[in-house]
Amino acid sequence: MKWKLAVCVGLAVVLQSSLRALWPPLAYADLPLVVVVYFALQRDAVMAVMIGTVAGIGSDLLSGGLLGAGGFSMTLTAYLLAALVTRVMIDNALIRIPVIAGASAFETVVYFFMHQLLGQPPVDPMAGTIAETFAFKIIWTTVVGTTVAFLLDMLFNESPGLRRRRHFAFRRRIARRGLTRRKY
Amino acid sequence: MVRSTQKEIRQRAPIWLIVLLALNFGLMTWQAKDTGGQPVIKAWAQSAFSPVQRATTGVGGAGIGFFRSFADMRNAVVENETLKKRLADAENELREARQSRDENERLKRLLDFTKDVSFKSIPARVIGRDPSVWFNSLIINRGTTSGIDLDMPVVTPEGIVGRVVGVGPVSAQVMLLTDERSAAGAVVGQLGQSNAIGSVRGYGKNGLLEMRYVSGLETVNVGDYVVTTGQDRIYPPGLNVGTVIEVKPGTINTPQTIYVRPGARLESLQEVAVLDYRPPQRTAPERTLPNVDKGKTK
Numbered sequence: 445m446k447w448k449l450a451v452c453v454g455l456a457v458v459l460q461s462s463l464r465a466l467w468p469p470l471a472y473a474d475l476p477l478v479v480v481v482y483f484a485l486q487r488d489a490v491m492a493v494m495i496g497t498v499a500g501i502g503s504d505l506l507s508g509g510l511l512g513a514g515g516f517s518m519t520l521t522a523y524l525l526a527a528l529v530t531r532v533m534i535d536n537a538l539i540r541i542p543v544i545a546g547a548s549a550f551e552t553v554v555y556f557f558m559h560q561l562l563g564q565p566p567v568d569p570m571a572g573t574i575a576e577t578f579a580f581k582i583i584w585t586t587v588v589g590t591t592v593a594f595l596l597d598m599l600f601n602e603s604p605g606l607r608r609r610r611h612f613a614f615r616r617r618i619a620r621r622g623l624t625r626r627k628y
Numbered sequence: 629m630v631r632s633t634q635k636e637i638r639q640r641a642p643i644w645l646i647v648l649l650a651l652n653f654g655l656m657t658w659q660a661k662d663t664g665g666q667p668v669i670k671a672w673a674q675s676a677f678s679p680v681q682r683a684t685t686g687v688g689g690a691g692i693g694f695f696r697s698f699a700d701m702r703n704a705v706v707e708n709e710t711l712k713k714r715l716a717d718a719e720n721e722l723r724e725a726r727q728s729r730d731e732n733e734r735l736k737r738l739l740d741f742t743k744d745v746s747f748k749s750i751p752a753r754v755i756g757r758d759p760s761v762w763f764n765s766l767i768i769n770r771g772t773t774s775g776i777d778l779d780m781p782v783v784t785p786e787g788i789v790g791r792v793v794g795v796g797p798v799s800a801q802v803m804l805l806t807d808e809r810s811a812a813g814a815v816v817g818q819l820g821q822s823n824a825i826g827s828v829r830g831y832g833k834n835g836l837l838e839m840r841y842v843s844g845l846e847t848v849n850v851g852d853y854v855v856t857t858g859q860d861r862i863y864p865p866g867l868n869v870g871t872v873i874e875v876k877p878g879t880i881n882t883p884q885t886i887y888v889r890p891g892a893r894l895e896s897l898q899e900v901a902v903l904d905y906r907p908p909q910r911t912a913p914e915r916t917l918p919n920v921d922k923g924k925t926k
Binding site: 454458459461463468471472488489494497501504508512513519523555556559563566568570571572581 | 640677
């Protein structure tokens with residue numbers, strides 16, 4: 445499980461850089477963010493923030509932007525999603541679409557804001573203007589992210605039924621606080 | 629394997645969140661404050677990732693080529709008709725082009741000869757692009773082991789590309805000339821014969837360059853060539869920068885603003901050359917100017 449997770453994060457970061465060299469518009473699809481969103485929906489907030497930081501810093505290392513800006517925005521996005529998924533059932537194949545779009549919008553705004561805050565605003569938006577780049581990024585990330593989430597479901601043996609059962613079990617556990625540790 | 633209860637996760641998650649956000653914020657402020665080039669950690673990470681990037685770029689290129697061949701077949705019939713018409717036009721142009729080609733080959737041989745004599749070039753392949761859509765830099769497959777150093781100019785036969793801003797053992801990061809943070813000394817027209825001297829920098833839109841500080845008294849026309857002057861001490865003099873596509877005229881007191889299309893096709897770069905260019909040492913009078921080393925004299 446853990447090695448699969450590490451491979452997913454690593455591959456997403458490397459592909460993000462390599463795919464742009466093959467066909468520039470693919471850069472709009474934020475693969476590391478998709479992986480972060482996918483794992484944030486697994487209801488483990490600690491794991492989510494850690495993956496957010498690793499994926500974000502990994503992207504920053506290959507980018508011309510500020511080191512840590514991606515890490516900051518992805519960590520925050522992961523935490524908010526993980527907190528939300530414990531309250532509302534958003535881990536559903538159809539609801540995932542607006543969730544990925546929302547996460548992409550939020551992450552982009554935070555990333556952009558952090559650069560502005562530290563006096564290094566993004567200087568070369570890919571689509572020409574900031575608004576267009578912002579829009580393209582959300583659309584591409586949502587479309588590609590929905591597909592990638594299905595692939596990740598297959599990789600991690602997740603099915604809609606299993607997810608639903610786990611969600612209801614989780615709600616029952618939350619209702620009866622003070623459960624003992626789960627053993628796997 | 630024992631997994632934490634949800635209660636434990638809920639208690640620990642905000643602590644982890646604060647710690648990790650603080651770590652990221654610390655990294656950001658450290659890099660934002662540090663203006664001395666790329667952090668070492670970035671250079672090493674790029675070197676570590678470069679073999680994987682090289683492999684994925686290679687595999688991806690083969691895959692895309694395979695699928696593209698199917699798509700191309702569908703368009704082949706329409707293209708065939710169009711191409712027949714264009715062939716007739718092209719034959720006329722070919723005659724003129726042959727004359728230009730012969731002239732070009734002579735000039736190219738001359739240029740190659742000059743390059744060989746003055747400084748060596750290191751060929752490199754583009755193995756990655758900036759993963760963020762907000763910046764545009766390249767990652768090339770040559771590093772310190774191939775003799776690459778910071779601030780070396782990166783060029784193609786069509787024109788200058790940018791400069792090296794980060795270097796690891798086997799890879800380097802190149803800041804493109806179209807980046808707003810990048811600039812080069814340039815002149816419109818022939819070096820040594822034109823007074824339309826200024827500096828080009830990234831315009832931030834449509835991959836264009838903006839040339840500033842050219843006197844309003846100089847005549848600049850759309851289609852004129854822009855070449856480097858070497859005054860920035862990064863790019864050697866005489867290299868092609870691009871072509872003038874728009875001129876906003878100035879006056880006696882105000883300079884012109886000139887928009888330049890880069891000669892190098894920056895969006896589809898595959899191979900580049902890094903020039904091992906050492907700018908000439910400053911002369912003694914330059915070194916002793918009153919505003920040089922002001923801090924030391926105090």
